[in-house]
Amino acid sequence: MIRAIAEAPVSGRDFESTRPENRLRPEKHERSFMVGNNKKPSLTKRQREIYEFLREKIINRGYGPTVREIGLHFNIRSPNGVMCHLKALERKGLISREQNMSRAIQLSDAPQNRLSVPLMGTAVSGRPVQPSVSSGEEHVSFNSVFEGNDICCLRVEGHGFNALNISDGDFLVLNREAPMQPGSMVAALDDRHCVVICTVQDGNSHLIPAIPGSYSSVTRQVLGVISGVVRKFRVAPKPVIEPNPPIGVQ
Numbered sequence: 001m002i003r004a005i006a007e008a009p010v011s012g013r014d015f016e017s018t019r020p021e022n023r024l025r026p027e028k029h030e031r032s033f034m035v036g037n038n039k040k041p042s043l044t045k046r047q048r049e050i051y052e053f054l055r056e057k058i059i060n061r062g063y064g065p066t067v068r069e070i071g072l073h074f075n076i077r078s079p080n081g082v083m084c085h086l087k088a089l090e091r092k093g094l095i096s097r098e099q100n101m102s103r104a105i106q107l108s109d110a111p112q113n114r115l116s117v118p119l120m121g122t123a124v125s126g127r128p129v130q131p132s133v134s135s136g137e138e139h140v141s142f143n144s145v146f147e148g149n150d151i152c153c154l155r156v157e158g159h160g161f162n163a164l165n166i167s168d169g170d171f172l173v174l175n176r177e178a179p180m181q182p183g184s185m186v187a188a189l190d191d192r193h194c195v196v197i198c199t200v201q202d203g204n205s206h207l208i209p210a211i212p213g214s215y216s217s218v219t220r221q222v223l224g225v226i227s228g229v230v231r232k233f234r235v236a237p238k239p240v241i242e243p244n245p246p247i248g249v250q
Contacts, residue, residue, distance in 0.1 A: 041092040050074065050085050051094055054105055062116025063139050064105030116141040145228035150176040152224065154187060154195065161197060163211045170231045174224030185210055187223045197226070 043051065053073060057065045065073070067082045076082050086105070089095045098104035104118070119140045122130040154172040166172070174187055182202040190196050198207035198219065207219050 041094070043089075043092070043094075046074070047085055047088055051089055054089075054095060055107060058105070058107055062141055062143065115143045115146060142228070145173055145230075147227070148175045148177055150224075151227075152176060153230070154223070161211070164197060166197075166229055167231065169234065170229050172226055173228040173230060175227045176224040178225040178227070180222070180225060185226045187226055188219045189221045189223065191218045191220055193220070195223070 050070060053070065054064055057063070067079050067086075070082045070086075071077065071079060074082075076085075086095070086097065090097060093108055096106050096108055098106075116139050119138060120129075120131075124130065152174050154174065156166055156168060156170045156172065158168055161167075172187055178184075180186060180200045182200050184200050186198050186200065186207065188196055188198055188207065196214070196219070197210045199210045200206075201208050207222075
């Protein structure tokens with residue numbers, strides 16, 4: 001049964017950092033500004049511009065820019081000049097930075113786009129964890145699962161989809177505007193108004209049950225193309241052990 005509910009610093013070799021004209025010039029005027037309903041510490045004009053640039057990248061792209069990207073965007077040739085601005089924003093409590101990661105800038109007071117998360121490494125059963133540097137990836141983006149203007153989800157109840165590795169409590173992410181491509185899977189309603197998962201057949205876009213031997217019926221309505229499955233880790237509850245009654249008590 002299923003229920004619908006609808007950075008580490010960049011090497012100075014990448015920048016011309018020794019020329020006096022490229023060094024950071026302090027701004028004379030600092031002003032407070034607003035983000036949302038919160039009043040922020042006083043910032044110079046350049047600090048405010050850099051903060052807004054960081055904010056836009058983190059929220060819309062899912063991770064912050066590198067020192068090099070910031071320098072190129074604001075025409076700051078010295079990486080030390082960029083770092084001075086970042087350290088000022090960090091002292092004022094607007095951002096936080098993690099060491100040894102080139103894009104590890106986070107906003108202190110804004111919701112993070114958790115569709116992109118840092119990659120710690122690769123877990124292989126019975127073998128040491130493989131660090132992310134071996135794959136060249138620093139972040140993994142799940143944006144493709146939630147792309148589109150008409151996204152919804154279904155909560156799975158029961159074990160009817162176990163054959164597809166879809167378990168009780170999982171969420172099916174549906175894209176209701178995506179075209180049905182051959183080989184894709186869709187969630188649909190059958191003639192009993194029950195949810196079924198079907199595969200789009202090559203050639204004629206005919207829908208066939210994704211689970212062999214399952215109930216074959218007429219598909220009345222396609223709910224959407226399945227773009228992903230979300231599973232929350234759940235700790236199994238401990239069984240309740242009834243205490244033994246005292247000896248002689250029935």
